[in-house]
Amino acid sequence: MKQHDFEEQHGDTWQRIEQALQKPAEGNNSRVLAEHYMLLCQHLAIAKERLYDASLVERLNNLVLALYRELYRYRSETRLNFYAFFRRDFPLAIYRHRYFILLSLLVFLLPGLIIGGWTYFDDEAVYSVLDAAQVRQVERMYDPEAGKIGREREADTDIFMFGFYIKNNISVAFRCFAGGLVAGIGTLLVLFFNGMFIGSVAGHLTRLDYVDTFYPFVVGHGSFELTAIVFSGAAGLRLGYAIIDPGLYSRLESLRQAGREVVPMLYGIVLMLVIAAFIEAFWSSSTLLSNEIKYSVGAVLWALVLLYALSGRRYGSR
Amino acid sequence: MLDTRYRVEIPGGINLDAQVVGPIPRTFAFAIDLAIRGVFIFILSLASLPFGSAGLGGGFFLIFLFAIEWLYPVLFEVFWRGQTPGKKAMGISVINDDLTPVTFGTSLVRNLLRTVDFLPLFYLVGLATMLSNRRFQRLGDLAAGTLVISVRETTRARPLQEIEPLAPSTSLLRTEQTSIIDFLQRSPQLSQPRQHELAKILEGITHEKGQNGVEQLHRIGAWFLGVR
Numbered sequence: 001m002k003q004h005d006f007e008e009q010h011g012d013t014w015q016r017i018e019q020a021l022q023k024p025a026e027g028n029n030s031r032v033l034a035e036h037y038m039l040l041c042q043h044l045a046i047a048k049e050r051l052y053d054a055s056l057v058e059r060l061n062n063l064v065l066a067l068y069r070e071l072y073r074y075r076s077e078t079r080l081n082f083y084a085f086f087r088r089d090f091p092l093a094i095y096r097h098r099y100f101i102l103l104s105l106l107v108f109l110l111p112g113l114i115i116g117g118w119t120y121f122d123d124e125a126v127y128s129v130l131d132a133a134q135v136r137q138v139e140r141m142y143d144p145e146a147g148k149i150g151r152e153r154e155a156d157t158d159i160f161m162f163g164f165y166i167k168n169n170i171s172v173a174f175r176c177f178a179g180g181l182v183a184g185i186g187t188l189l190v191l192f193f194n195g196m197f198i199g200s201v202a203g204h205l206t207r208l209d210y211v212d213t214f215y216p217f218v219v220g221h222g223s224f225e226l227t228a229i230v231f232s233g234a235a236g237l238r239l240g241y242a243i244i245d246p247g248l249y250s251r252l253e254s255l256r257q258a259g260r261e262v263v264p265m266l267y268g269i270v271l272m273l274v275i276a277a278f279i280e281a282f283w284s285s286s287t288l289l290s291n292e293i294k295y296s297v298g299a300v301l302w303a304l305v306l307l308y309a310l311s312g313r314r315y316g317s318r
Numbered sequence: 319m320l321d322t323r324y325r326v327e328i329p330g331g332i333n334l335d336a337q338v339v340g341p342i343p344r345t346f347a348f349a350i351d352l353a354i355r356g357v358f359i360f361i362l363s364l365a366s367l368p369f370g371s372a373g374l375g376g377g378f379f380l381i382f383l384f385a386i387e388w389l390y391p392v393l394f395e396v397f398w399r400g401q402t403p404g405k406k407a408m409g410i411s412v413i414n415d416d417l418t419p420v421t422f423g424t425s426l427v428r429n430l431l432r433t434v435d436f437l438p439l440f441y442l443v444g445l446a447t448m449l450s451n452r453r454f455q456r457l458g459d460l461a462a463g464t465l466v467i468s469v470r471e472t473t474r475a476r477p478l479q480e481i482e483p484l485a486p487s488t489s490l491l492r493t494e495q496t497s498i499i500d501f502l503q504r505s506p507q508l509s510q511p512r513q514h515e516l517a518k519i520l521e522g523i524t525h526e527k528g529q530n531g532v533e534q535l536h537r538i539g540a541w542f543l544g545v546r
Binding site: 001002003004005006037038041044045048051052053054055056058061062064065066068069072073157159160161162163164166167170171174175177178179181182186239252255256258259260262263266267 | 328330331332334335336370372373374376377378379380381383384387388399400413417418419422423424426427430431432433434457460461462463469471478492493495496499500502503504542543544545
């Protein structure tokens with residue numbers, strides 16, 4: 001059959017399918033889609049086999065591609081199944097990242113503890129980590145004389161602080177993750193400096209005896225926030241490790257696999273940081289609640305987060 | 319060789335081709351998106367002012383800022399067939415490297431890793447990576463397993479009704495016939511001197527020069543297509 005006749009014969013069908021693809025809402029149920037897809041695959045194969053000209057092959061090729069994309073839009077992956085994620089995917093991802101989490105925790109915690117100890121025993125030490133303006137700001141935030149704790153004076157509502165924590169903390173976590181692509185170095189730096197910052201603030205405030213304002217404030221949201229930062233470090237290190245030691249795969253393929261594996265961690269990190277921001281803005285900063293309540297709730301939250309993080313151990317044999 | 323064709327065998331039992339897209343259209347797409355985001359941020363900052371910059375308005379503004387910075391590309395790519403407004407304007411689209419649509423996971427990974435592609439300035443790392451592999455993937459694309467392909471409509475050749483078919487004077491191989499047909503179909507994309515130049519090669523068949531030679535080839539092409 002000559003190409004001209006082939007086009008005459010099927011042109012209307014192609015046009016109809018092209019039009020149907022423009023408005024995917026109507027008539028694109030999966031059965032019709034599959035029929036169109038198989039028909040067009042056949043037409044494309046014929047056109048190629050008979051050496052029909054490039055523009056026709058290209059048109060059919062693009063049509064098959066569009067149908068193919070439409071057909072695979074409805075895979076289960078694209079639907080976010082929250083229950084399965086909460087119950088299975090996230091704990092499993094945590095379990096699979098356990099060594100990276102451990103490393104991430106070490107890089108975050110050790111500098112924090114060392115600098116924290118140093119700033120606690122040495123009055124000048126804090127100035128080698130933070131500049132004077134930062135120190136003043138932190139002192140002001142947790143000054144027991146201040147009306148509201150844990151925030152800037154200008155920021156007068158909880159909603160503002162909620163937005164601030166969302167933007168700030170999740171951006172830090174994302175950058176911490178992305179830094180992993182540079183063979184893990186970026187991630188290590190973010191973890192190290194954040195650990196140092198938090199450690200120095202904690203040490204310095206403890207030295208000033210702001211204990212009753214600082215610790216009740218951080219204990220609640222710290223459970224979600226610090227854990228999520230460690231997780232984002234682990235996800236970043238997973239990427240970095242895929243490049244450093246690809247094992248049996250090429251570096252590219254290894255990176256690609258790591259890129260797929262860290263996805264549940266990323267979802268989890270975002271969720272945890274949103275929860276943390278919520279607690280930090282609306283609970284931690286409250287001056288009405290007594291410190292005993294804050295400590296007990298904090299302890300419960302920490303226990304919940306840690307138990308949940310460990311719940312992936314049931315996948316131990318995989 | 320510079321070939322932007324990316325080929326995947328799909329379950330339909332055939333090889334599907336896609337055209338990967340290089341840095342220049344992608345840069346334009348990014349610039350358009352950047353402008354759109356800028357306008358959005360400007361409008362939102364004005365809209366949130368009456369609600370207090372350190373209060374309710376400021377809080378929501380920061381959340382929007384976060385969403386526009388990190389989620390804008392992800393949401394558009396997942397729910398709008400792989401296209402942000404900028405990509406749509408440039409006729410390009412993000413797709414998984416098996417030519418299935420991007421999912422939340424792959425889009426999230428490629429867009430979060432943008433941070434690294436941006437380093438040290440103006441996407442230098444991303445550009446260098448794009449130019450160092452055949453599929454123009456930046457680092458984020460490599461880690462996520464995604465590609466940027468062209469989805470622009472192809473330009474169709476001049477309508478065949480205008481052309482009076484002409485039987486060639488000699489018999490030609492099937493592949494030779496196909497090249498003449500391709501010449502006909504592609505001629506709208508070729509400059510006139512280039513058309514003359516190509517037609518000159520086949521003067522032995524057409525026995526015509528210049529525009530007449532081109533016309534002759536179009537008529538033979540129409541004949542091979544089956545127009546009678």
